[in-house]
Structure formats: C-alpha cells, structure tokens
Amino acid sequence: xxxxxxxxxxxxxxxxxxxxxxxxxxxxxxxxxxxxxxxxxxxxxxxxxxxxxxxxxxxxxxxxxxxxxxxxxxxxxxxxxxxxxxxxxxxxxxxxxxxxxxxxxxxxxxxxxxxxxxxxxxxxxxxxxxxxxxxxxxxxxxxxxxxxxxxxxxxxxxxxxxxxxxxxxxxxxxxxxxxxxxxxxxxxxxxxxxxxxxxxxxxxxxxxxxxxxxxxxxxxxxxxxxxxxxxxxxxxxxxxxxxxxxxxxxxxxxxxxxxxxxxxxxxxxxxxxxxxxxxxxxxxxxxxxxxxxxxxxxxxxxxxxxxxxxxxxxxxxxxxxxxxxxxxxxxxxxxxxxxxxxxxxxxxxxxxxxxxxxxxxxxxxxxxxxxxxxxxxxxxxxxxxxxxxxxxxxxxxxxx
Amino acid sequence: xxxxxxxxxxxxxxxxxxxxxxxxxxxxxxxxxxxxxxxxxxxxxxxxxxxxxxxxxxxxxxxxxxxxxxxxxxxxxxxxxxxxxxxxxxxxxxxxxxxxxxxxxxxxxxxxxxxxxxxxxxxxxxxxxxxxxxxxxxxxxxxxxxxxxxxxxxxxxxxxxxxxxxxxxxxxxxxxxxxxxxxxxxxxxxxxxxxxxxxxxxxxxxxxxxxxxxxxxxxxxxxxxxxxxxxxxxxxxxxxxxxxxxxxxxxxxxxxxxxxxxxxxxxxxxxxxxxxxxxxxxxxxx
Numbered sequence: 001x002x003x004x005x006x007x008x009x010x011x012x013x014x015x016x017x018x019x020x021x022x023x024x025x026x027x028x029x030x031x032x033x034x035x036x037x038x039x040x041x042x043x044x045x046x047x048x049x050x051x052x053x054x055x056x057x058x059x060x061x062x063x064x065x066x067x068x069x070x071x072x073x074x075x076x077x078x079x080x081x082x083x084x085x086x087x088x089x090x091x092x093x094x095x096x097x098x099x100x101x102x103x104x105x106x107x108x109x110x111x112x113x114x115x116x117x118x119x120x121x122x123x124x125x126x127x128x129x130x131x132x133x134x135x136x137x138x139x140x141x142x143x144x145x146x147x148x149x150x151x152x153x154x155x156x157x158x159x160x161x162x163x164x165x166x167x168x169x170x171x172x173x174x175x176x177x178x179x180x181x182x183x184x185x186x187x188x189x190x191x192x193x194x195x196x197x198x199x200x201x202x203x204x205x206x207x208x209x210x211x212x213x214x215x216x217x218x219x220x221x222x223x224x225x226x227x228x229x230x231x232x233x234x235x236x237x238x239x240x241x242x243x244x245x246x247x248x249x250x251x252x253x254x255x256x257x258x259x260x261x262x263x264x265x266x267x268x269x270x271x272x273x274x275x276x277x278x279x280x281x282x283x284x285x286x287x288x289x290x291x292x293x294x295x296x297x298x299x300x301x302x303x304x305x306x307x308x309x310x311x312x313x314x315x316x317x318x319x320x321x322x323x324x325x326x327x328x329x330x331x332x333x334x335x336x337x338x339x340x341x342x343x344x345x346x347x348x349x350x351x352x353x354x355x356x357x358x359x360x361x362x363x364x365x366x367x368x369x370x371x372x373x374x375x376x377x378x379x380x381x382x383x384x385x386x387x388x389x390x391x392x393x394x395x396x397x398x399x400x
Numbered sequence: 401x402x403x404x405x406x407x408x409x410x411x412x413x414x415x416x417x418x419x420x421x422x423x424x425x426x427x428x429x430x431x432x433x434x435x436x437x438x439x440x441x442x443x444x445x446x447x448x449x450x451x452x453x454x455x456x457x458x459x460x461x462x463x464x465x466x467x468x469x470x471x472x473x474x475x476x477x478x479x480x481x482x483x484x485x486x487x488x489x490x491x492x493x494x495x496x497x498x499x500x501x502x503x504x505x506x507x508x509x510x511x512x513x514x515x516x517x518x519x520x521x522x523x524x525x526x527x528x529x530x531x532x533x534x535x536x537x538x539x540x541x542x543x544x545x546x547x548x549x550x551x552x553x554x555x556x557x558x559x560x561x562x563x564x565x566x567x568x569x570x571x572x573x574x575x576x577x578x579x580x581x582x583x584x585x586x587x588x589x590x591x592x593x594x595x596x597x598x599x600x601x602x603x604x605x606x607x608x609x610x611x612x613x614x615x616x617x618x619x620x621x622x623x624x625x626x627x628x629x630x631x632x633x634x635x636x637x638x639x640x641x642x643x644x645x646x647x648x649x650x651x652x653x654x655x656x657x658x659x660x661x662x663x664x665x666x667x668x669x670x671x672x673x674x675x676x677x678x679x680x681x682x683x684x685x686x
Contacts, residue, residue, distance in 0.1 A: 093653075095653045095654045096653050098452055098653065098654075099452075099652070099653030099654070100653075102452075102453075117450075118450060118451050118452055121450060121451045122448075122451030122452065122453050123451075201654075242640070245640050246557070246639060246640070247557065247639050247640055248640055251635075254636070261537055261540065262539065262540070263537065263538070263557075370450070372450060373449075386449045386450065387449065387450065388447070388449035388450075388655070389449075391651075391654045391655060392465065392469075395471075395647065395650055395651060396469050396471040396472075397471075398640075398642055398646075398650065399471040399472060399474065399475040399642050399646075399647055400470070400471040400474060
C-alpha cells in the first residue's frame with residue numbers, strides 16, 4: 001500500500017518535471033521567422049589569422065584530400081599552407097545541406113541554386129566580401145551576381161562550377177543507347193525495376209522538363225515555375241514512373257554500387273558517379289538527352305554563425321583558385337567557374353567538353369532553383385506551387 | 401574524506417536519496433522525457449514555406465496533412481505489418497533455440513551457445529545490412545547462387561528483404577530473454593507434466609508457454625519497437641519501400657514539425673502496445 005502511494009508521488013513529481021521541461025522547450029528558443037526581406041547579417045571587413053580549422057558542407061567530390069584517389073587532392077596543400085585543417089561533411093541533397101547549415105556547426109557550404117536562396121532568406125549565410133577573395137576576379141562574369149548567388153546587388157558567395165544532371169545507362173545492357181528522358185518514363189520499358197531516379201523533391205523538375213518538351217499544351221516554360229495544373233501533371237508522370245523504379249538514390253556510393261552490380265541500368269545521375277563507376281570497370285555512360293536537362297550552378301557560401309570565418313575565407317579563395325577549381329571540375333565532371341582553370345586541367349579539352357564558356361550549351365540546362373508562390377517565369381496571372389508543396393507531394397509519392 | 405562523506409550520508413537518508421537519484425532522474429527527465437516533450441511540442445508548429453525555418457505558432461495543420469493523405473496511412477500499416485512479422489519470425493526461431501540452450505544442451509556448451517548468439521551483436525549494424533544487400537542482390541547474390549538450383553530466387557530489395565534483415569538483426573534480443581525465462585523454469589515441472597500423461601505439445605502449451613510468456617513479451621518489446629523505429633534497413637535493402645522511420649528521416653531536414661508529427665505515431669503505437677501488455681499481466685511478473 002505504502003509502496004503504491006510512494007510510486008504515485010514519484011510519478012506525479014516526474015510528470016510535473018516533464019511539464020516544466022515542456023514549457024521551457026516551448027519558450028527558450030527564440031522565434032526567427034524571416035518572411036519578407038533578407039535578414040541583416042554583417043559582412044566580414046578584413047581577414048585575420050586562421051583559426052586552425054574549417055568545417056565544410058559540400059557535395060561529394062568537391063573536397064578531396066587524396067583518400068578517395070591519391071592523385072585527387074586539393075586539400076592537403078591548402079592545409080599545409082594555411083594551417084586550417086579541413087573537416088568535410090558530404091550532403092546528399094540540397095535539403096540536407098540547408099538542414100546542416102541551420103545547425104550552425106559548419107562554416108562553409110557549396111550550395112546549389114535550390115538551397116542558396118533559402119539559406120540567404122533564412123539568415124543562415126552571410127554576405128561575402130569579394131575584395132577579400134583575390135581569385136574572385138578571374139571568375140566568369142556570367143556566373144557572378146546571378147539570381148541564385150546575390151540579392152539586391154550584394155554577393156552571397158563565390159561561383160563554383162556548373163553541370164547538367166545526366167541520363168546514365170549501362171552500355172552493355174541498355175541497347176539501343178537512350179537519347180531521351182522518355183526512356184525513364186516509358187511504362188513498357190524492358191528495364192522495368194532497374195531504373196533509378198534522384199531521391200529529392202527537386203526531381204519533380206525533371207518530370208516537368210520532360211513535359212515541357214513533350215506536352216506543349218501544358219504550357220510549361222520553366223521547370224521550377226509550375227502552376228497547379230502543370231504541377232499535378234508532373235506528379236502524375238512520376239506516379240506512373242514509380243513501378244519502373246528499382247531504387248531511388250540519395251546516397252551516391254550506393255548508387256554507384258547499383259550501377260556496378262546491374263541493379264540499376266538506367267536513370268538520372270551526376271558525371272562524378274559515372275566517373276567512379278567507370279573507375280571500377282563498369283560499362284556505363286552518361287548523356288544529356290535531347291530534351292535538355294536539369295542541372296546545377298553551385299556557390300560557396302559562408303555561414304552567418306561561422307566559428308572559423310578566417311579559415312572559411314581562405315578556403316573560399318583557395319577553392320576558387322585556378323588549380324583547385326580545375327581539380328574539382330575535372331574530378332566531379334563539371335564546367336569550372338574560374339576562366340584560368342581551363343589551362344590547368346589534365347585533359348586540355350576539359351573546358352571544351354564541359355562547355356565552360358559555351359553559352360549555347362547551357363540554354364537547355366535548367367539550374368536547380370527554389371520554386372516560390374510568385375512564378376519564377378514571370379507569370380503574374382497564376383500562383384505557382386511553392387517548394388513546401390513539392391516536398392509534400394514528393395513525400396506522399398515516396399510513401400504511397 | 402570518503403569515509404566522512406559516507407558517515408554524513410548514513411546519518412541523512414534524504415541526502416543519500418538525492419545523491420543516489422540525481423543522475424538517473426536528470427537523465428530520465430532532461431534527456432529522455434525532455435526530448436519527447438520537445439518532439440510533441442514541435443509537432444504543433446509549422447515552417448516558413450520558403451526558408452524552412454520553424455515558426456512557433458500552435459496549429460494542427462501537420463496532423464491534418466497526416467490524416468488526410470492516404471500515403472501515410474499506408475506507411476503506418478506497412479510498418480506495423482513489418483514489425484509484427486519480424487516479431488513473429490523472431491519468436492518462432494527463438495523459442496526452440498532458447499529451449500535447446502536452456503534445457504537440452506550440456507552446461508558447458510550452454511555458455512558457448514550464449515556467446516554464439518551474442519556474436520552478431522559484435523559486428524556493426526551497417527556491415528551486417530550491407531552484407532545482406534550483397535547476399536540478396538537479384539541475379540548475382542549469394543541467395544540466388546545457393547538456392548537457385550532448387551528453384552528459389554532472392555526476393556530482391558523490398559518488403560520481404562526488410563523483414564529478413566530485421567529478423568536477423570533483432571533475433572538475439574528475443575533469444576536472450578526467453579533463454580533467461582526457460583532457465584528459471586524448474587525441470588521437475590516438465591517431468592511432472594510428462595508423468596501425468598501430457599504429450600510434449602500439451603506440456604509446451606499448458607506449462608512452458610504460460611511460464612515464459614513474460615519473457616516472450618520482453619523480447620517482443622525489443623523486436624517490435626526496434627522494427628517500428630528502424631529506417632536504415634529499409635534504406636539499404638528496402639528498394640523503393642519506405643517505413644515510418646524513413647518518412648521522419650525524409651522530412652526532418654525540410655520540415656521538422658511534420659517529421660515530429662510523424663514521429664508521434666510510433667510513440668502512440670508503443671504506448672498502446674505497452675497498455676495491452678499490461679492488461680495481460682506480463683509486466684508484473686517480468
């Protein structure tokens with residue numbers, strides 16, 4: 001009896017304590033919603049001494065210290081020269097990267113266009129003082145101060161490089177070689193169950209791009225500006241595609257392993273994955289299909305809460321330098337952003353192959369962007385579906 | 401120094417209690433209940449649709465989204481089905497195994513068997529699941545190579561693969577409690593049952609099963625709750641199939657409040673499960 005009473009009292013104490021915690025949790029963290037306008041974040045004025053380390057969030061293949069391939073290393077030299085030890089965390093998707101940057105644990109991020117604006121408007125990144133980055137001068141002019149890396153004439157980052165999302169196929173299995181994204185949406189595909197797609201809401205844009213070229217009656221002008229009808233059509237296309245998919249990929253290493261084993265023979269990919277799979281002896285190629293492609297134009301940005309701002313600036317300058325930029329561009333398989341990089345690539349044709357300065361090539365590459373309610377293609381008579389709805393639709397599609 | 405401290409403690413029972421309980425209670429309240437409470441609170445918040453920042457404004461939109469979209473009902477049912485299947489498979493495999501270990505094997509081999517059951521726990525979770533990935537690989541995995549000649553092919557990546565993988569992972573957590581339960585079961589009860597004319601099956605149903613029921617429940621709580629919350633196995637060998645954990649993982653970076661909303665489902669299911677278990681009286685004799 002007494003034990004019962006005691007238990008009850010203890011329980012009520014614990015209950016009271018948990019309520020207290022509940023209230024604390026509700027009140028303590030300050031509300032920092034930033035609807036409308038960019039939160040004011042101070043820009044670095046002058047460079048000080050390095051802090052001894054820098055924490056980086058990057059796409060796989062952007063920060064290589066020789067551990068993947070001893071010949072691929074643009075980090076060790078930087079560490080020796082500046083005394084900044086480089087710690088890198090790979091992000092699998094732009095959403096991952098945004099979440100990682102929100103923790104405030106990281107100093108620098110290589111953000112794609114569907115992350116950069118969210119980071120800027122969320123107050124997670126600071127404006128970049130380009131005067132402190134000597135290599136900024138050599139960056140291609142048409143990459144500077146673009147819609148995805150600046151706001152109101154203020155630079156928020158250093159352009160890194162650009163590329164297209166490719167259609168990968170196993171040359172020994174998929175015959176004839178595909179030329180169109182139609183091959184991953186064909187419900188009678190002989191490769192049913194062995195097709196892959198990128199596991200992120202932004203993949204909806206790939207469907208929209210295909211519809212833009214094949215269903216002109218929908219009137220899609222830009223894959224990131226979809227009104228409700230266009231958006232629903234894209235979702236329907238992906239629903240019809242789902243039975244064809246063996247696995248969606250988010251983890252690039254698993255994706256490469258699938259290409260190698262033949263579990264995946266066809267689907268969307270990055271050039272770096274093709275390079276890695278080829279390096280392991282897989283017969284695989286990647287093409288930009290006739291419809292064009294989605295793609296990325298990445299930007300190195302600095303966290304507004306950076307604990308190692310000096311090393312962060314040193315890193316941004318280093319990665320924009322001709323040698324490092326050429327190294328990344330060649331390893332990842334993308335067009336470099338530094339005009340002088342083209343002389344330093346091991347393959348002298350690299351810049352030509354990846355169309356570094358060929359504006360015509362980029363005409364049908366639609367860089368990842370963040371969809372907003374105000375249509376990005378300039379339409380004002382309709383409301384577009386914002387990214388949050390893309391996320392919901394994708395989550396629903398993946399779990400149905 | 402230590403002696404005088406012990407004397408003070410001895411004289412003041414209240415102080416003694418505080419010293420004893422501060423750390424565990426802090427852990428329980430702050431780290432454990434605190435996390436749960438934050439989760440619950442977050443589930444009622446929303447996000448800025450553009451920046452993804454959490455807006456701390458009480459609303460029920462997340463719950464509405466969750467209940468109106470059929471996809472989430474499916475994922476709950478699928479996850480429940482997987483957790484139940486894993487628990488059943490683990491029980492069916494664990495009872496004979498534990499019985500052999502506790503009642504048939506010689507004392508010396510008993511210890512060896514316990515160690516053997518524990519060995520899979522020494523290897524990393526990821527290594528084991530990646531091993532299953534290569535074994536289940538359709539066409540060129542070990543399963544196809546081994547069972548192909550007798551006409552059985554690998555189930556490929558998907559639901560069956562997840563059930564196999566999770567059953568493999570959690571089996572030791574089922575065997576050990578049942579083994580402990582059977583060890584406490586006096587042999588003469590079995591002898592008495594046999595002397596009174598009961599067949600083996602009858603003895604199992606009427607004597608063994610009721611007595612090891614609490615152990616079975618303890619084991620099932622491990623296998624069931626671990627399966628309910630798992631997402632890595634589904635990610636690696638689940639093909640395009642998703643479990644509740646994957647929904648949380650998929651949403652937490654983009655829409656934390658919605659992920660929290662989804663995360664309340666397994667908590668609720670476990671609460672119901674424990675309540676059902678309590679009604680059977682198994683908790684009291686555990």
